[in-house]
Amino acid sequence: MTTKRSPEPFAWLLFSSGGMAAAMLIPVLLLLFGIVFPLGWLSAPSHDRLAAVLTHPVTLLVLFGLCVLALFHWAHRFRYTLYDGLQLRKAAPVIAVLCYGGAAVGSVIAAFVLIRAL
Amino acid sequence: MSETDDKHAVPDMPDTTGTITMEVARFRPDRESEPSWDSYDVPLRKEWAVLDGLNHIKDQLDGTLSYRWSCRMGICGSCGMTVNGEPKLTCSTFLTDYAPGPVRVEPLANFPVIRDLVVDIEDFMAKLPTVKPWLVSGDEEPAEDSEYRQTPAEMDDYRRYSMCINCMLCYSACPVYALDPDFIGPAAIALAQRYNLDSRDEGNEDRRDVLASAEGVWACTFVGECSVACPKDVDPAGAIQRYKLTAATQAVKDLLLPRGAR
Amino acid sequence: MTTADRRYHHPVSFTWWARKPSYLLFVLRELSSVFVAWFVVYLLLLVAAVSSGNESYQGFLEWSSHPLMIALNVIAFAFVLLHAVTWFGLAPKAIVLRLGSWRVPPNLILAAHYGAWLVISVAVAWVILR
Ligand code: SF4
Numbered sequence: 001m002t003t004k005r006s007p008e009p010f011a012w013l014l015f016s017s018g019g020m021a022a023a024m025l026i027p028v029l030l031l032l033f034g035i036v037f038p039l040g041w042l043s044a045p046s047h048d049r050l051a052a053v054l055t056h057p058v059t060l061l062v063l064f065g066l067c068v069l070a071l072f073h074w075a076h077r078f079r080y081t082l083y084d085g086l087q088l089r090k091a092a093p094v095i096a097v098l099c100y101g102g103a104a105v106g107s108v109i110a111a112f113v114l115i116r117a118l
Numbered sequence: 119m120s121e122t123d124d125k126h127a128v129p130d131m132p133d134t135t136g137t138i139t140m141e142v143a144r145f146r147p148d149r150e151s152e153p154s155w156d157s158y159d160v161p162l163r164k165e166w167a168v169l170d171g172l173n174h175i176k177d178q179l180d181g182t183l184s185y186r187w188s189c190r191m192g193i194c195g196s197c198g199m200t201v202n203g204e205p206k207l208t209c210s211t212f213l214t215d216y217a218p219g220p221v222r223v224e225p226l227a228n229f230p231v232i233r234d235l236v237v238d239i240e241d242f243m244a245k246l247p248t249v250k251p252w253l254v255s256g257d258e259e260p261a262e263d264s265e266y267r268q269t270p271a272e273m274d275d276y277r278r279y280s281m282c283i284n285c286m287l288c289y290s291a292c293p294v295y296a297l298d299p300d301f302i303g304p305a306a307i308a309l310a311q312r313y314n315l316d317s318r319d320e321g322n323e324d325r326r327d328v329l330a331s332a333e334g335v336w337a338c339t340f341v342g343e344c345s346v347a348c349p350k351d352v353d354p355a356g357a358i359q360r361y362k363l364t365a366a367t368q369a370v371k372d373l374l375l376p377r378g379a380r
Numbered sequence: 381m382t383t384a385d386r387r388y389h390h391p392v393s394f395t396w397w398a399r400k401p402s403y404l405l406f407v408l409r410e411l412s413s414v415f416v417a418w419f420v421v422y423l424l425l426l427v428a429a430v431s432s433g434n435e436s437y438q439g440f441l442e443w444s445s446h447p448l449m450i451a452l453n454v455i456a457f458a459f460v461l462l463h464a465v466t467w468f469g470l471a472p473k474a475i476v477l478r479l480g481s482w483r484v485p486p487n488l489i490l491a492a493h494y495g496a497w498l499v500i501s502v503a504v505a506w507v508i509l510r
């Protein structure tokens with residue numbers, strides 16, 4: 001019997017974990033750093049304070065996980081949005097390479113930025 | 119004369135609250151290359167379903183109208199049409215819900231139209247057997263007179279999926295099927311799960327190649343409209359989502375475990 | 381049978397997703413992924429600014445309070461919320477949990493997701509604001 005080794009399930013697992021991580025973590029982070037601090041509803045943490053939080057290995061690990069998973073979540077969903085929304089199924093291989101490739105490049109950049117923060 | 123006799127014998131009884139206009143999509147391949155609309159005024163009776171309106175048209179106004187129906191009680195699954203843009207069983211969808219009208223009746227979307235409101239579901243009929251929607255048993259034939267026992271809890275696992283009447287409303291509601299006609303589709307996957315989750319069945323592996331392919335569950339983006347459209351509460355979207363998890367778990371196991379240990 | 385196909389095939393409109401509110405909501409839900417990706421970019425810019433010292437951090441804070449930036453982030457926040465709510469709503473469909481012979485009801489799975497969301501959000505806010 002031929003068992004098709006389609007990469008789809010792995011892309012879907014990344015998409016799903018990314019969706020969960022994004023749903024759990026992004027709203028609060030975006031609310032604070034994108035809206036609450038910029039509007040001055042609360043004062044932004046001092047540089048020292050934030051630097052201390054950021055250089056903690058656990059924080060970096062969590063943020064790295066979040067970045068990678070969220071990017072692959074985007075890649076998978078956006079790929080299907082292009083297929084269906086713009087009816088581009090014919091260009092499927094190109095789109096897949098661009099989306100997952102973009103997520104992979106983004107993950108490498110994320111790793112650089114986060115390691116530099118150490 | 120009893121109440122029920124009345125409504126067949128006399129067209130206009132007191133419970134008729136006027137008329138409603140039905141705009142019906144017509145397509146006569148011998149005469150036209152594209153569908154067109156015909157309008158008919160039919161009595162608006164509170165117990166009349168859209169299908170009764172169509173029957174009235176066919177009996178009284180225009181005998182050339184073609185459409186499918188049989189049971190008139192939501193069981194046979196043959197009367198599915200698009201009513202005001204939504205896929206519906208016309209025998210269970212009431213005209214009064216659309217008053218004052220007009221009611222637009224079209225053939226089910228996403229299927230080729232053969233004539234008027236009749237669509238061709240050959241595509242589904244060809245796909246369905248590929249997921250082996252029957253009990254697959256192992257090599258050992260049961261002894262004669264023996265029976266397969268099942269507890270109510272085991273039956274609960276698949277009962278919901280066994281309610282499917284093949285009405286095709288879910289395919290009609292699914293944009294993925296519209297865009298990617300190779301997609302196996304909601305009902306076929308729900309029916310595969312009906313057997314996969316049956317304690318007596320051993321066909322999981324057999325169905326996997328089709329279900330876990332790119333045209334199987336992975337084509338689905340969980341629009342969720344199939345479960346909204348389904349008149350039998352089968353929840354095909356849930357069946358697909360659940361199988362994605364199963365297929366992904368299997369794929370990880372395949373990767374990590376040696377062949378023998380699976 | 382060799383007769384030509386005389387069936388009528390409805391063309392799929394390019395704007396099929398605008399035909400029904402539920403289709404539109406679906407496309408918006410899928411587009412939320414763009415804002416998820418945007419957040420990753422924003423987060424990395426913040427981390428880079430913090431790690432280059434106080435001055436660039438202050439620069440980031442100033443840039444992020446530009447009205448256009450705030451407008452973008454408000455939109456992004458709305459999409460991210462849409463993502464979270466729809467995501468939790470769909471989770472009980474895939475997850476079938478059994479404890480012994482008891483099947484955990486879908487509503488409980490849903491509630492557990494919201495509970496975890498609340499706890500995580502409060503914890504993150506506490507770490508940042510402490
Ligand atoms: S799953 Fe529901 S909508 Fe689809 S064919 Fe079966 S009964 Fe009809």
Ligand code: FES
Nearest residue numbers: 189190195197209
């Ligand atoms: S006529 Fe049988 S389901 Fe409607």
